[in-house]
Amino acid sequence: MLNSVTHVRFAGGGMVLPVGDPYGRQFLVEHIGGCLRKNGGLEVEFRDERWRVRPIDGYCARCGAPLRAGGCSTHRNREPWCIYCAFGTVSQGARQRRLQS
């Protein structure tokens, strides 16, 4: 059950979200996007990694999407990923790539 919830933290608050199914993952990505717009940056504990999420000038190392809407990095993964590659489902990432190309 450890991997079925994730912790989202931002300045002044935070929450625990269930991410055990695709709906949970989709909600997580949308929630992170909303938090970024309101708070400018946050931390997400997801699958035993602590991700720093903030707007970055650059492009996702995995899918090439611009990271102005949120780039995600960990201490192990210094090449930032977009929020879809980091937290979304495979189909969300594919949809994002189609929209970008």
Ligand SMILES: [Zn+2]
């Ligand atoms: Zn990406």
